[in-house]
Amino acid sequence: MHIPDGFVSTPVAAAGCVVAAGCIAYAVKATNKKMGEKQIPLMGVSAAFIFAAQMLNFPIAGGTSGHLIGATLAAILLGPWAGVLIMTCVLGVQCLIFQDGGLFALGANIFNMGIVASFIGYYVYRGGAWLFGGQRRGKLVGGGLAAWFSVVMASVACALELGISGTVPLSIALPAMVGIHALIGIGEGLITAAVLSLVLATRADLLELQKA
Amino acid sequence: MKFKWWHGALILALFLAILSPLASSSPDGLEKVAEDKGFIDTALETSYNIIPGYVMPGIANDAVATILAGIIGTLVLFGIGYGLAKLLKAKDEA
Numbered sequence: 001m002h003i004p005d006g007f008v009s010t011p012v013a014a015a016g017c018v019v020a021a022g023c024i025a026y027a028v029k030a031t032n033k034k035m036g037e038k039q040i041p042l043m044g045v046s047a048a049f050i051f052a053a054q055m056l057n058f059p060i061a062g063g064t065s066g067h068l069i070g071a072t073l074a075a076i077l078l079g080p081w082a083g084v085l086i087m088t089c090v091l092g093v094q095c096l097i098f099q100d101g102g103l104f105a106l107g108a109n110i111f112n113m114g115i116v117a118s119f120i121g122y123y124v125y126r127g128g129a130w131l132f133g134g135q136r137r138g139k140l141v142g143g144g145l146a147a148w149f150s151v152v153m154a155s156v157a158c159a160l161e162l163g164i165s166g167t168v169p170l171s172i173a174l175p176a177m178v179g180i181h182a183l184i185g186i187g188e189g190l191i192t193a194a195v196l197s198l199v200l201a202t203r204a205d206l207l208e209l210q211k212a
Numbered sequence: 213m214k215f216k217w218w219h220g221a222l223i224l225a226l227f228l229a230i231l232s233p234l235a236s237s238s239p240d241g242l243e244k245v246a247e248d249k250g251f252i253d254t255a256l257e258t259s260y261n262i263i264p265g266y267v268m269p270g271i272a273n274d275a276v277a278t279i280l281a282g283i284i285g286t287l288v289l290f291g292i293g294y295g296l297a298k299l300l301k302a303k304d305e306a
Contacts, residue, residue, distance in 0.1 A: 001242045006256035028300070035301040041218035044294030045225060051289040052228035055266055055282050057236040064244040065236035089292045093285060099264040102256070158242060168251050176249060180241040203217050 001069070001158055001181070002094065003109050005102030009165035016161070017107030023115050024088055030081040039078060042206060046074050047086050049195075051093065058187050066184030068191050069113050069154065072121025072147040076196065079210050080122040087114030108161050112154040121150035136200055139207065140193045147192035148185035155181035222290060229282030232266070233275035 008016070035043075050070035057065035070090070075083030091109050094100040101109045128142025159177040163170025199206055239247060246252040263269065263281050271277035 001240065003242065004255040005258070006254045007246070007251070032300050035297055037301075040294060040297040040301060041216070041221075043297035044290045045218045045221035047293030048222060048286045048290035049225040049228070052225040052232070052282060052286045055232040055235055055278075055285075056228060057238070057240065059236040059238055062244070063238050065238040065240055067235075067240065085296060086293060089289060089296065093289055093292065097262045097288070098266050098281070098285065099258045099261055100266070103258070155241065162251075167254055168249050172249055173245070176245045177241065180244060184241050202220075 001109075001113060001154060002091075002101030003105040003112075003158065003161070005104050007102070007165070007167055008105055008108055008161050009167075010104075012161050012165045013102075013104040013108060015107075016105070016109075016111050020088070020107040020110040020115065023084055024110075027081040027084040027088075031079070031085060034079065034082075036209070038206070038209065039082070042209075043078060043082065043086060046070075046077060047089050050074060050086065050090050053191065054090070054094070060180075060183045060187070064180060064183075066181075066187050068188055069117050069151060071113060071117030071154075072125065072143065072150045072188070073192050073195055075118040075122035076125050076143055076146070076192075076210070077199070077206060080118045083118030083122065084110075084114050087118060108158075112157040112161070116157045117150040117154045120153045121146045124149045136197075139200065140196055143196045144189035144193040148182075148189040151181050151185035151188045152178060225286050225290070226283060229286045230279050232282040233278045 050068070053068040053070060057067045059065050071083055071087050074086040078086065088110050091101060091106065091114060095103060095106050125142045125146035128145045129138045132138035132141045155177040156174065159170065159173040162168050162173045243252065266278060266281045267274060268277040268280040271280065
């Protein structure tokens with residue numbers, strides 16, 4: 001869902017950069033007090049894993065592919081603000097080194113896949129895990145659902161940006177983006193649940209770091 | 213050095229990077245919508261290239277070039293993530 005330059009208008013791109021910069025500044029403040037000894041390597045491997053997993057596009061219906069965003073996973077493990085920072089690192093490197101996602105659209109991409117996806121993912125996970133009993137199954141179901149919602153909501157944000165930019169009418173962009181990402185989100189949900197299950201089996205304590 | 217849990221996690225990430233040539237090359241969700249709805253041509257070319265399209269330039273074998281790009285990106289992001297977390301913690305302790 002990386003927006004290239006040209007898809008969004010200058011005002012939308014500029015607004016994205018301003019909002020993203022503000023959120024990143026706050027995220028630095030918010031995580032500064034919380035970063036414990038265990039979180040240091042966890043943040044490194046989260047960023048590395050999300051980058052690598054994002055390269056693995058999986059095919060979905062109709063000659064389309066999707067890939068993990070990973071914001072939900074990052075937010076579940078490290079909290080939504082650290083999730084914003086991790087996604088900013090991933091999207092920044094993808095943009096600057098790999099020319100994936102436009103330079104001026106970076107703010108909009110951080111907004112969609114970093115900020116929206118992290119926060120939707122985090123709170124749906126918390127709600128879902130509580131609703132389904134908080135144990136292993138609750139965490140996996142909650143995480144999977146959260147991942148699905150995070151992708152769909154990121155695609156809504158992307159469609160809004162395309163619509164406001166006048167690139168394509170919102171009445172066309174919204175159903176098309178949500179429709180396709182409702183399918184891609186299933187992949188995100190399955191991968192997120194699989195990784196959570198791996199973490200629960202090996203280092204379950206890492207999932208308790210966010211119990212504030 | 214003792215083997216720690218995150219060494220395993222980093223190896224897993226590098227393993228995924230090695231699998232990257234197997235990824236689907238179909239357009240992603242946004243690209244597909246852009247093609248179908250006729251605005252794909254509004255995308256601008258980037259003004260510079262370092263490792264465009266996750267393929268290391270100057271390497272004839274596409275699979276090798278993709279794996280190399282994947283490994284570089286994975287290691288760079290591990291370094292940035294680890295370094296950033298360390299920075300945030302160090303400030304707290306000072």
